[in-house]
Each structure stands twice: as C-alpha cells, then as structure tokens.
Amino acid sequence: MVVPELRPWRAARPHVVRAANAVRPRLARAAGAVRPGLTRAKDAVRPQLARTVAAMKPQVTRLTRIPGPKTVRTWRYAAGATTAGLALAATVATVAGPWDSSGQRTAERDRAAALERTGGADHGDDPGTAADTPRPAPSAASVLIGLGAAGNSVKSAPTGKALADVLGPLLGNTALGARRTAAVVDVATGRQLYGTGAGTALTPASTTKIATAVAALSALGADHRLTTRAALEPDTRELVLVGGGDPTLTARDDTDGWASLRELARDTAAALKKRDITTVTLSYDKTLYAGAEMHSIGVNDNLAPVSALMADEARTDDTASGPAPRTTDPAKDATRTFARLLSDNGIRTTAPGPSKATGRAETLAEVSSPPLSALVERMLTNSDNDIAEALARQTAVAAGQRADFQGGGNAVRAQLKKLGLPLSGADFHDGSGLDRADRLTANLLTSLLVKAGDPAHPELRPVLTGLPVAGFTGTLTSRYTDGAAGVVRAKTGTLTGVNTLAGTVVDQDGRLLAFAFLASDTTNPGAAQSALDRTATALAACGCG
Template identity: 65%
Template sequence: MVVPELRAWRAARPHVVRVARTVKPHVVRITRAVRPRAVRLTTSQLTAVSATVGLALAAGAVTVAGPWDSTGQRTAERDWAASRTPEGGTHHAGTSGTHRTSPRPAPSADSVLTGLGGPAGTVPVPAGKALADVLDPLLANPVLGSVRTAVVVDVATGERLYGKGAEQVQTPASTTKIATAVAALAARGPDHRIQTRTVLEPDTEEVVLVGGGDPTLTARKPADGWADLDTLADRTATALKARHMDHVTLSYDTSLYSGPGLHPMGVNDNIAKVTPLMADEGRLDRSTSGPAGRAADPAADAAGKFADLLHDHGITAAAPGPSKATGRSRALASVSSPPLSVLVERMLTNSDNDIAEALARQVALAAGEEPSFDGDAKAILAELKKLGLPLDGARFADGSGLNRADRLSADLLTALLAKAGDPAHPELRPVLTGLPVAGFTGTLSARYTDAPTATGVVRAKTGTLTGVNTLAGTVVDKDGRLLAFAFLTSDAANPPDADLARAALDHTATALVACGCR
C-alpha cells in the first residue's frame, strides 16, 4: 500500500518514483511528525542504486527517518570555524535537523536503494556534452574561487559523464570523511562494534577501565541506545560484589592508540584530543551533543565520571590514574558501540570530526598499522587501493578533513560514491544512506530552502574551510538516473565568501536534478 504522502509526492515527480509489486518487497520507513508508517517499494538490480532518492520526500509534508545519529549534534566544522575563522574557515549553514531516536543498524542495500523505474537499461544516461552545457557556466561562477574541479559519474555503470580537472588533487575539507567511511567499512565491516571494558588485576585488585576507541560512549542519561558508562559501572559493580569487593583502586588504559593525540588544529569546541577512551567526545557540558568546550584529557575525564558512577552503584574507587591492563587481568564487564554502519552514518550526516578520527584509527588497527595520524593515512590508502580506486596524488593527513594537507580529487570522490552503490559491495552502503539530505538532515538541513526540486533529492557531504568549499554526493536526474558528483573549489589567495560559494555549489547540484541532458 502506498501512503498518501508518498502518493502525492510521486504524482508531483513521476520521473523519480515508480511503485510496483514484486516478489521481494522491502520496507522503507517514512514518517509524519510523530508516527512512522511503512511503505513497500520495489527492488530491481542496477537501478536499485538509483534509489538513494527512495527516502526523498516532499518538503513540509514528511521528514526523513533514517538510522543516522539523532542526537541533534551539529556539524563539527561550523562552530569551530566561527571561533577560529583565520585557520578554520567559514561554517556550514544550519543545524543538523536530525530527530532524537535510538540508533539503529544501517538498513540493507535493498531497503534503502529501492529500485525505482525498472531496469537500468531503460533509463537514459545523460550525454557528456549536454552536461557540460549545463555545468560549465555554473562552475565558472567567480564566487567559487580560482580553482574549480568537478566530476559527474553514472553510478549504475561507473561511467564518467563529465569531468573538469577530474584528476587534479586539492584540499577536500570535510568530504574527506567519505573516504574515511569507505575505508572503515571495508576494513572492519558494517557490523563491527567497538568495546569499552573493565578488567581486574588479580595481584593488585586494581580495576582498569580499558578504552577501545568508541567516541560515542556516553555518560548521559538516558543513553538512547549508545554504549554508556552507567551501564558499564552497573555491570562492573555487580561483578565486584560477587567477589565481595566494595573498595577498589581504579585506573584507565589508553594504550590502544600511539603517536600524538592532538590534531594539528588543536583541541577546540568541535574536536577533542584523539584518545581510545572518552565520554561524550570529551565535552565538558554533557547536556549538549553540539559544540562545547572539551576536556584537556578526555580519558581522565571519562575515568573520573566512571568512578562517580561506580560510587552510585555501591563501589568506592580511589581517584583514577593512568595504567595499562596486563595479560593476567580478568574480565569484569563491557559495553559495545552500535554497529560501525551507525557510526559511519552519524559521522557523515553531522560531519562529526571525533568519530571520523576514531574510524580512521579503526582502519589502522585492522591493517596492523600504528594507530596514529601517520598510521591511519597509510592504512586508509592501502584499503582504498584494494578497492581499485583512483588514488594518484591522493594524500591523507587525518580522517576528518580538518587538516589542509589532505589532498583528494573529484575523480576519487565520485569513485568512492559509485563503489558504495555497487551491488558487489553492500558493506559500503552506509556511505550513501548517511549522506545529509537536502532540506532534511545534518549539514544540509538548512540548505536548498529556495530549491524545492532538490529538496530530499540531493544527498551530499559538505566541506568548508577558509578558502575551500566542496560538495560531493548523489542526485537522481529527471529521468530517474542516479548520478554521483563531486565539486571541489578553492582560492587560497582571495578566499571567496563562503555563503555565496555554498549557494553556488547548491545551485550546481540542483541543476543536475533538473537535467535530462541528452
């Protein structure tokens, strides 16, 4: 059955949605303001990829419900840049706009990339010259700065339809997170969970809180489905009481990572020191999931909070200090993060720098590289090389894109998006489902307000640093073809007005929506 909201939207956009019955129906959730309803849409093979728009709905009628983070966390670049404009650049516009719900695993490829429009062969592919006629004038807009590169790719075939400086590498800003997401999902898998645990040293009766690298570990109540310190404290207290222990020495172990933990940009309201143990990303104000002052030592901060929670559960712990669990330690308790697919979606939707750096460390750990900024870079490049992606000139200096030393090409970014839509790589699908949705979620929630044709149809990762403005994602054109695009623009000498540059990039993506281009 097709609910009224979807029927109305389909009537207004017949080129995008075709609903049919199939032997394998799948469910896509859409909601009104309060109550979710289920809709069954078709699944077909290659055009399954063109249905990233399957969650795109009429603005003002419904909101998108997805498994990406719903804590309302705002993008990391935005407020960080507002406080440090000379180094960090201008900010993303708008708040995250996501709804507060418990995290859920990423939906399957079939349920998110629902086939809309029949076999891929029946949907025309845009012609390169026609695309150039539309895009060249838009990318020539001087508000974008002096350097502009762009690529448009047909996701179903991987064919490049348009290129402008396609292989030229430049600073990608936060679109780097697309590469980090692909590498993490390929290295660890979408179902991987990050564990935070406590152990008991038998010789000293010392309890050690061992960080596993989960930046979403929370001290908030309620935890809303994320791994939380209170649950870990409760389980640890139960295990200690079973041993007739109610007074312990508490320490914490951050030995999982190596190398400097401080990002070159330093600690600020939107990125903490990179450490395997932190609660609420080291925020000093735990009442907010948005930008906030960060603890100078997030691990000590988390351990102190854990000691307080142990006390609440009947265990007295001495003030915690750093230590390292030995091979003789005995397990007491543990909590696990949501699946990596959920972390990836939260990171992409809200441009979360702390999660991005944690995911980069996960790639290094999986590859046996040193879990540090340098080791992360080696591991990410190696993982992407395994996928056969175009890496000429690419360089990674971090996982978040805050480091200006990062270098990616528009060719690589579109190849990453196309790979995420490849039926042979369903493990990468959270890269597409986590992209912010124009007018609805994350860093695009307050953009495209004057572009109704693009609302809900453009899904893209934003990137902004001073003098750098980027956008990479997917659109479905008016013929129903899913296109991946990447627009990278910059001007170091004369940084453009960020608001004007973002509007110009949004206008360019909107033009793809309206373009049959044959």
C-alpha cells in the same frame, strides 16, 4: 560495473505485501506523530518529490543478502515523498546494509524535529541533530532507486555535452574561487559523464569522511562494534577501565542505543560485589591508540583530543553534535565519571591514573557501540570529526599499523588501494578532513560513491544512506529549502577558502548520479556554498539523456 536489471514488479509483489504488512503499524504511528510538521512542509518539496516518485514506480530493487555473523535479509521501503517529503511506501527498495532494530528508519521524525531548529555549517553551526540524544541517519527517498537505469523504462544517461551546457556556467561562478574541479558519474555503469579537472587533487575538507567511511567499513565490516570494558587485575585488585576507541560512549541517562558508561558501572559494581570487593584502585587504559592526541589544528571546538577512551566525545556541555568545548584529557575525565558512577553503586575508588591492563586481567563487564554501519551514518550525517578520527585509527589497528594521525591516513589509503580506487594525487593526513594538507580528487570522490553502490559491496551501503538529505537532515538541514529538498544527498566540506560537495542525485530521467564539486581559494563561504547548491540542484533537475 554493470548493475543487473531490477526484477519485475509482478515477481516481487508477494514479498512486497509481506513487508508492507510487517511494518504498517509502525509507519502508521510515525505518520500520526509527525503529521502537523509534515503538513507545513509539503508545498516546498512536492514538485521535486513527485517527479522522483514517478521515476521510481516501475522499479523494485533486487533482494540482497547481507554478509556477517548471521546472514540477514533486510527490507526497506523506498520513501517517496508526499507530505513534507519522504512519505513511505512508494515502492520497496531493498538497499543492502544494516539498519536499526525496527528494520525501518523514517524521515518524518527527523523532518518534524528539523522544523524546530536551524544549522548546517560543516564545521561551524550545529548540524541539526537534537542536542539531547544522537539519532541515526534516516531513510529518505531511496538512495539507490536509479540503479535500475539500465532497465527498459529509464532513459539513457545524460550526455557529456548536455551536462557541460548545464553545469559549466554554474561552475564558472567566480564565487567558487580560482580553482574548481568537478565530476559526474552514472552509478549504474560507473561511467564518467562529465568532468573538469577531475583528476586534479585539491583540499577536500570534510568530504574526506567519505573516504574514511569506505576504508573503515571495508577493513572492519559493517557489523563491527567498538567495546569498552572494565577489567580486574587478579593480584593487585586494580580495576582498569579499558578504552576500545568508541567516541560515542555516553554517560547520559538516555543513551538512545549508544554504549552506556552508566550501565558499565552498574554491571562492574555487581561483579565486584559478588567477589566481596567494595574498594578498588581505579586506573584507565587508553593504549589502543598511539601518538599525539591533539590534531594539527590545535585546540578546537570541532574536535576533542583523539583518545581511545572518552565519554560523550569529551564535551563539557549537553550537546551531541556540532562544535562544543572539550575536556583536555578525555580518558581521565571519562574515568572520573566512571568512578562517580561506581560510587553511586556502592564501590569506592582511588583517584584514577593511567595504566595498561595485563593479559591476565579478568573482564568484569563491557559495553559495545552500535555496529560500524550506524557510526558511519552518524559521522556522515553530522559531519562528526570525533567519529571520523576514531574510524581512521580503527582502520590502522585493523591493518596492524601505528594508530596515530599519519598511521590512520596511511591505513585509509592502503584500504582504498585494495578496492582498486583511483588514488593518483590523493593524500591523507587525518580521517576528518580538518587537516589542510589532505588532498582528494573529484575522480576519487565519485569512485568512492560508485563503490558504495556496487551490489558486490553491500557492506559499504551506509556511505550512501548516511549522506545528509538536502533540506532534511544533518549538515544539509537548512540548505536546499527552496530547491532540491529531499532529492540531493551529499557530504559537505568547509574550511577557510575551501568549499566542497559530493553525493548523489536521481535526475529527471530516473538515473542515480554521483557527483563531486571541489572549490579552492574561495573568499565568500556563503556565496560559494550557494553556488555549489545551485549546481547540485541543476544536476537533479537535468533531463539530459
């Protein structure tokens, strides 16, 4: 894959000025709100981020039109970093992909919040998202600034020998266990620059979510939404709450943009009262998904039973991410909550039971999730297993396959095959990577990241923008605090005896590199995690061209 050279700054300047004027007020307010927290962190990240800004100054990414129901031209500031990392407007990077309603996500807000919390273990501690409301992934230093590497102002790609000299000793660390594999690829050209055992399939743990994200976005599109609805059977006046597979449906007061069960209850009650109905038989329909709801790991705080109908990921506490106790019957529990909300709006119901809405049922009200792009970003940033399993099953539904664990895995594989990705040795048994029977290669993981940066596939860009930012967001919030903070973006993976890391860095020569490191048979997870972090940091610091 050869990426076109970036347009000269002079040609892009008028557009940059207009974009700057459009977002300046919001940026000023955001900067004012977070200035105290940013000041505390600036010394930790200044050296790395200053080098990144220097590398990106000569470059401006080309404009890209986004396919979808309506073609939209989006702008984003590439966030270089002055104070506390990721200050705005070093240059403009038009990374194609859907964004929030403001068109701009700033890392300052997330960094300020991150300073007040800890966490980051992939399947253990809270990944660092505020407990009260889920937040979308932020924009940090532009994820694609290195795509101009074929241009005149950036040095050539690192050589295999130079990378081997840097990475070899670090990957040889005994903390990485008996088996370890690695690959480094130049995203601009798709050329592998370094590999050791890159075609050997190992247990990927949560880096599996990268594959799930690419498959779901490819099959469904970045604008796809998951809809929950209330339908009334015309003959029996049975009200059926129909699950559309949205695990982010929330019953909380502050929805922060996610689909609201409270809103659905209000709208449903209003529609019933217009029909002079104040008492209904209440049922729920979770038949969109098939098969067993319980993952092979059994009851586990990292994953609720996988159901097409749930609220707040079936959590029994007020958290929005990370491990938490879950209800054993998410659909029934969500419908009980719906019944209570209907009662608050003057509608009496029977105790809910399972059912299936007929084709004649009239939809009274519905609520939809944010676009799939936002779900993917939340999944990757927080390593959200519930969203991952939902997206695997949604991919199966789109492909006409049975929407169970194996069907989701088969659908993911089939979708990646359509994209021409290297699947030798790969095996998918779920969407989250919690199943130890999953197998991925370093070749496949880096190919997925390269595909997500391909200008021909802008719908896949949330795979890159959703990657946690080292030292700032999600599962990397408490990692890299004295290393490549703000420079490394990567998905973590952790199971007993397994440590993995896959993501992107912009090296010292300004090239965007995709990497994947997989280690099996590790005995000290903390030491293995640190070894992987040091390896990624060394890659970011490499001027090996």
